[in-house]
Amino acid sequence: MGIHGGSDELYWSDNVDGQYTSKGGYNFMRMLLSYDAPSSSTSAPLRPAFWKKFWATQALPRCKETSWRAISGYLPLKERLFRPRVDVDPGCSFCATHWETEDHFFLQCPATRQIWFASPGAIRADSFSCFRDFWAVVALQGDGDFLALVQATVYAIWEARNQVNFQQRPLMVHSVLSRVESLLAEVSVRDNGGEATVAAPARWKRPAQGTIKCNFDASFKEGDVSRLGMIARDHEGAIMATACSFQFHTISSLLAEPMSMRWTMQLAIDLGFRRICVETDCVYLFRSWHATGEGRSYLSSILRDCRLLLSGFDHFTVSFVRRTGNVVADFLAKNVKTYANQVWVEEVPAPVLPLVISDIT
Template identity: 55%
Template sequence: MPPPLGFIYGMIIGWRTDLIELVFNPSTAARILSIPLGVHGGPDEFHWPSTTNCHYTCKEGYKDMRNLLSMAEALSSTAVTLEAKFWNFLWSSRALPRCKETCWRAIQGYLPLKERLFSRRVDVDPGCPFCATERENEDHLFIHCPAAKHVWFASQLVVRVASFSTFRELWLAVLELHDEEVLALVQSTVYAIWEARNHTIFQQRQFTMDNVLGRVRCLTEEVRVRDQMRAPSVALPATWKTPTSGTIKFNFDAYYHVNGSTGLGMVARNCNGEVMAAACSYPHSALSPLLAEAMSLRWTMQLAIDLGFRRICLETDCLQLFNCLKAKENERSYLSSIIRECCTL
C-alpha cells in the first residue's frame, strides 16, 4: 500500500516533497509546496490565490492576465529581461518621485500613448504630437522623434539616442553605467518630454527645446532644494515593553523572499526581559509575505505549547495579520485555514 500524500511532522502536516518533485516540473512543484497544510485537514476547496479573502474581483483577474502575458513575453526570444537590481536602481534614484514613476510606467508600457489608445478603439489620432510622421509609442516619443533627439543631444547628457533602437535599450545602457547623477538626469529628461507632450496635446502649447531643457533644470533644482531642506533622519530608540508578571512574551517574525523561500524566527522573554527561549526555522515556502507571517504565528504558538508555557503574550509587527486575527468571519483561503488553527491552539 503506497504511503499517504501527507506525513506528520510534530503537529504540522507536510507535503511528500520527494513525490511532488518527481511528478511535477520544478516551478509547479515549488508552487504546490508553498501551499500550507493544516493540522485538522478538511475537504478540498477551490481558492482564488490573488486575494487574502479568496473573493474574485475583476481587478485581480485583470492583474493575473497581465502577469501571464508578461511571463509569455519574457519567455520569447526577443523579450528584454529586466532583473530586480534594475528596478532597485531606478527607484533608489535622487530624482523626484513623479519623474521615477513616469519612467517606470514608460518602461512597463503603462503610459496612455496614442498608439496604445488607438489599438484599444479610442477615437484618437495615433500620430506623434511633435512631428506627426509616425505613430506615438514609447520608442518614438522618447527616442526616434526629432524633437526628442534634439533634447537629448542638447542636454547635459549629450546623448545621441539614434544609437538605441528601443526605449528599453536606453535604460539598459543607463543601468550598466550605474551612475546615480546620470540616472536622475535621464529620469528628469523623460518626465520633461512627457510633460511637454501633454502640454502640446491638451493646452496647445508649442514645443520648444529651450522650454524642455529649462524644465529639466527646474526639476534638478527641486531635487537640490529638497535634499537641503530634508532633516537628517534620527533612528528612534528600540523599545520593548515588558509583559505582566508570570507572562512570557513571544516576539515572532518571518523572512520572505520573492522566490517564495521563507524563514521563521521567535524569541520569548519574561517580565524581567530575560530570554526564556529563542528559535528559528528554515527553509519553508509561502505564497505571500502575509502567509509567511501567519505561518510564523502558528509555529510560535506550537513551540510555546511544546515548551510548557501557558500564559503568553504574542507580539507581531504585521498589522494585516493582526486585523485578520480580529476579524470574526472565516474566509475560504489559505490564510484563514492557518488563522483557524491558531485560534484552536
C-alpha cells in the first residue's frame, strides 16, 4: 500500500511489469517442467533474434561480454576447471554446497538468489533451473533497459565471485547491488524520448532563478535499513534546507533511491517549496521516472506515490547528475547515524559546509 492509501495489489512476479499474461503463464509452467533439467547444455539453442536484442542493449561492453561468456559456457567456473584434473575445489565460491556450474552459481545458489530478488527487477531466480532458459525468458518478457540490468547484475556477481576467490573479500549483497548501480551509471543517460544523449554534468550546477534544486541520495546497509540525505539550494547556491533520515524495511539499495526521492518531495512540500528540481545520481531511477507506461513492481509503487505528490508543486523536474555533483547529499546519507533524523532550515551541519562551498566555487 502506498503512502496515500489505496488497496493492496497483486503482482505477477514472473513478468517484469507485474502484469499477468497468458504468455507469462505458459512460460512459468514451462519453467516448472524444466526443473529436472540436468544442465544448461541440454536446453535449446538461443535464436538469432535473442542475440540481436542481447547485443543491442545499452549495457557496458564488459557486461555484455561476461553475460555472453556465461551463456556460452566460456567462463572458468570451478566445475569446468576441475574436469581436466586441475587442482581446484569444484565447490561453489559462495555457498560451497554444490559444484560451481552456470546453473547453480547464477541461479540456484542461495546467495545469488538473494541478489536477484533484491535487485530492482525483484527476479525470482528459484523459478528457473536452467541458465539458458532464464535468459530466453528475460529477453522475451523484458525490454532493453531490463536486459541491460540483468547483464550488469551478471557482471557484478561474477566480479564479486572473483573477489571472494582471489582477494578473500566476503560477499556483501548490498555491495553487489551498489556495483550494479555504478555500472548502469557509467552508461550515457538518455532523455525522455530515448533518442538524444544527455551529457550528465560532473559538478553541481545552480538551478534557474526562482527554482530550488533538491539533491538527494541514499545509503543502504544490510538489514533492510536505508539512510537518506537531502540538501536544497536556490539559484545563488544559498542553502534553503538540509535533512537526514532513516528508512526501514528497504528491500535493496536501488529501491532506497526512489524512497529517498519520495521523502525529498514530501519534505519540499512541508517546507513550502513550490518550484523545485530534484537531482539524483541514480541513472536507473532517472530512466524509470521518464519511462512511458506504468509497471507493477516495488519500484513503480514508490514512483506512483511520487506522482501523487506532484499536485503539491507549481513546477517539478527530475534531472541526473554524476556522483561527483552529488557529494553533499551523499555525505549526509552516509552520516545519518551522526546526525540522526534532523532537518536544518537555511543551514547545514558544520562538517558539510566545506562541501557546499566547494560546489559553488
